[in-house]
Amino acid sequence: MTDETHDPTLQSWVESANDPATDFPLQNLPFGRFRLRGEATYRIGVAIGDQILDLAHAGMIATSEMSELISCDTKARRALRLMLSRALRAGSADASRLRASLVAQSNAQMGLPCRIGDYTDFYTSIHHATSVGRQFRPDNPLLPNYKWVPIGYHGRTSSIVPSGTPVRRPHGQSKGPNDETPQFGPSKRLDYELELGIIVGCGNAQGEPIAIANAESHIFGLTLFNDWTARDIQAWEYQPLGPFLSKNFASTISPWIVTMEALAPFRAPFARAEGDPQPLPYLDNADNRAMGALDVALEVWISTSAMRSANLPPQRLMQSNFRDSYWTMAQLVTHHTVNGCNLMPGDLFGSGTQSGSAKGQGGSMLELSSGGKEPLRLGNGETRSFLEDGDTVILRGHCERAGFRRIGFGDCAGMITPATP
Numbered sequence: 236m237t238d239e240t241h242d243p244t245l246q247s248w249v250e251s252a253n254d255p256a257t258d259f260p261l262q263n264l265p266f267g268r269f270r271l272r273g274e275a276t277y278r279i280g281v282a283i284g285d286q287i288l289d290l291a292h293a294g295m296i297a298t299s300e301m302s303e304l305i306s307c308d309t310k311a312r313r314a315l316r317l318m319l320s321r322a323l324r325a326g327s328a329d330a331s332r333l334r335a336s337l338v339a340q341s342n343a344q345m346g347l348p349c350r351i352g353d354y355t356d357f358y359t360s361i362h363h364a365t366s367v368g369r370q371f372r373p374d375n376p377l378l379p380n381y382k383w384v385p386i387g388y389h390g391r392t393s394s395i396v397p398s399g400t401p402v403r404r405p406h407g408q409s410k411g412p413n414d415e416t417p418q419f420g421p422s423k424r425l426d427y428e429l430e431l432g433i434i435v436g437c438g439n440a441q442g443e444p445i446a447i448a449n450a451e452s453h454i455f456g457l458t459l460f461n462d463w464t465a466r467d468i469q470a471w472e473y474q475p476l477g478p479f480l481s482k483n484f485a486s487t488i489s490p491w492i493v494t495m496e497a498l499a500p501f502r503a504p505f506a507r508a509e510g511d512p513q514p515l516p517y518l519d520n521a522d523n524r525a526m527g528a529l530d531v532a533l534e535v536w537i538s539t540s541a542m543r544s545a546n547l548p549p550q551r552l553m554q555s556n557f558r559d560s561y562w563t564m565a566q567l568v569t570h571h572t573v574n575g576c577n578l579m580p581g582d583l584f585g586s587g588t589q590s591g592s593a594k595g596q597g598g599s600m601l602e603l604s605s606g607g608k609e610p611l612r613l614g615n616g617e618t619r620s621f622l623e624d625g626d627t628v629i630l631r632g633h634c635e636r637a638g639f640r641r642i643g644f645g646d647c648a649g650m651i652t653p654a655t656p
Contacts, residue, residue: 238313243638245640246261248325249286258645259642262640264281266279268347268348269338272342276299282645285340288323290336301348301349305455348458351581352581354395354584356387356585357562359561362559364376387584390483391483392583394486395486395583398646408468422468428599429461429589430461430587432583432584433454434454434455434582435454439572447517447518450565451564451565455492456492458489458492458493459489459533459646461649462482462486463485463487465481491644491645501530503530505563506524533630534551535553536552536628539627545615555589560586624652626651
């Protein structure tokens, strides 16, 4: 699955791409949509170091619609990646021509990475499901269907916003355990959720399921995804039909899609713990067992108003890894379409909150603070049970493996602003 584009010795004539600390070396080449300040129309670009290569200006694509690009078949995507890699390598004959097509990321406004048609949120971390379930059902934290079926629900696309967009604290109903009647007002238990976003490439016709052997050919790539949640509103409304106003006020997505081709060196075997049921046959095959998992290191950072006023850097809250997910990307695609549901280019799957097995690896404040009972103490002396106005949450992710170049996803950030009066 790897080729010359993954060679860790490759250097670029874009000098910032050769920095060992960059998320966007020549071996990554993620796609996104950008515009210059004051422009109305977004263009398709590829991140290279601290620059963006404007693909239309460079004459490398003929479309301004990301959905057309991501719906290409795997062979065409690999051909485009190879062309970009060769053109951006040190010594390329295209260097002098392509310099005019570079835009500094600092001068660009990033939009949603593609037009998102439909959004489904999954629940793939067994550690998150168990941790949260234990808070509500101490004797039975994991519901019996979890180990058999990828759990998900259909979300809302209109409130998905690009990284850097402020997130307003939502209003809604909530009811405490000792309250006689519910109350209405701003959420007091606002939370983040650390997730990966899976971007669908080519779709399928309605009524035609996607077999697991072909599932990953329908995925274009991954992003970071913060599915903000109002926990107090959620607790009151989620039974019997699941999340509603507690989820649909905002979700933040990172602007760059890291392609499946770039992620090829970081695959890992997928296996269930001893004693757990094996997936049903339609969710299982040899390739999924051999390399269905993906080694993506994930982190959450926080920057409070007080920290910024004191010129303090953001503080890391936790780390986890997508490798520990209970369900693979291929299984999500296959299960989503097994009833004939049709996917379309640009559809988004949320992975569900990615938590680790150890204490302190919770992918949400709900877990890290034990439902607010054990507030986190930050390095500057502040404490947090849930998010406060002025808090900026930053998701980060990267892939790293011996023999390959480290690649990253860029930041996925959002700041909480006060509720409307």
